[in-house]
Amino acid sequence: ETGVTQTPRHLVMGMTNKKSLKCEQHLGHNAMYWYKQSAKKPLELMFVYNFKEQTENNSVPSRFSPECPNSSHLFLHLHTLQPEDSALYLCASSQDGASGSNEQFFGPGTRLTVL
Amino acid sequence: GQNIDQPTEMTATEGAIVQINCTYQTSGFNGLFWYQQHAGEAPTFLSYNVLDGLEEKGRFSSFLSRSKGYSYLLLKELQMKDSASYLCAVRDGDYKLSFGAGTTVTVRA
Numbered sequence: 001e002t003g004v005t006q007t008p009r010h011l012v013m014g015m016t017n018k019k020s021l022k023c024e025q026h027l028g029h030n031a032m033y034w035y036k037q038s039a040k041k042p043l044e045l046m047f048v049y050n051f052k053e054q055t056e057n058n059s060v061p062s063r064f065s066p067e068c069p070n071s072s073h074l075f076l077h078l079h080t081l082q083p084e085d086s087a088l089y090l091c092a093s094s095q096d097g098a099s100g101s102n103e104q105f106f107g108p109g110t111r112l113t114v115l
Numbered sequence: 116g117q118n119i120d121q122p123t124e125m126t127a128t129e130g131a132i133v134q135i136n137c138t139y140q141t142s143g144f145n146g147l148f149w150y151q152q153h154a155g156e157a158p159t160f161l162s163y164n165v166l167d168g169l170e171e172k173g174r175f176s177s178f179l180s181r182s183k184g185y186s187y188l189l190l191k192e193l194q195m196k197d198s199a200s201y202l203c204a205v206r207d208g209d210y211k212l213s214f215g216a217g218t219t220v221t222v223r224a
Contacts, residue, residue: 004157031210042119043158043202043214056210090157101165103148104212106157 003027004107006091012113013081021076021110023091030096032074033104034066037088049074050096081114088112117141119215121203126221127193135188135218137203148212149177149188150202158202162188190220198222 004025013019025032034046048056049068063085065077074091088111092104118140127133139147146165150158164170164179164186176189190197200217207213 033210040216042216043204043212045211045213048210050210058211101146101148101163103160103163105160106150108157 004091004093004105006089006107006110008110009108010111010113012115013078014115015081015083017081018077018079020078021089021091021112023074023076023107025072025074025091025093025105025107027093027105029093029105030071031094032068032071033092033094034074034076035090035092037090037109039087043090046076078112081112083114086112086114117205117207117213119203119205119213121201121215121218123216124219124221126223129193129195129222129224131193133190133193133220135190135201135203135220137186137188137215139184139186139203139205139215141184141205141207141213143207144181144205145208146206147177147179147186148204148206149175149186150204152200152202152217154199161201193222195222195224 007022031050036044045058046060047066052068063080067075088109090109091107094102094104121137149161152158162177169178174191179186200219202217203215204212
């Protein structure tokens with residue numbers, strides 16, 4: 001039990017669909033992150049929110065749209081995705097940005113398949 | 116850009132010791148992390164180094180040399196449950212973690 005939950009755990013969608021991934025953290029953290037993990041590739045940071053403000057957008061295509069309504073919830077809205085977007089999408093949270101170890105706690109991920 | 120290298124795979128016997136090396140070239144440095152990820156599960160935090168030297172935590176130790184851009188994770192008294200992927204990550208600046216591709220460790224009986 002990591003304290004970070006993600007739904008759904010698995011998602012299959014067509015290229016014309018619109019769907020959303022949800023992340024919730026129960027750790028009282030102030031920073032939240034979206035990562036993409038593709039097979040045999042490094043984890044790629046997509047977005048960072050700190051105190052609900054977006055502080056990092058790592059050149060992510062506009063078909064991925066994040067939303068952070070409060071420090072506990074993070075969404076990733078998906079539309080008109082491509083098959084190469086199929087991957088494991090991981091959410092993480094940390095206390096804040098850079099003080100101390102400030103390790104990131106990861107959720108179990110959403111396995112996304114785009115047909 | 117960021118460049119973080121670690122071996123793709125390693126195999127070791129139960130009870131043995133394995134050392135996973137990580138070399139990095141990054142535009143900034145604000146700490147190095149090791150995470151463990153079992154297949155189909157979330158990465159979990161193992162260790163953090165920001166100063167040169169060895170950090171020991173039970174069977175796991177992590178070493179850092181900032182001048183050499185080098186770290187290693189040492190796993191002692193290997194157990195079957197240690198079979199997993201081990202991810203090296205460098206924090207560059209305030210928030211951004213750049214990850215290596217991970218080292219898959221297989222522990223054999």
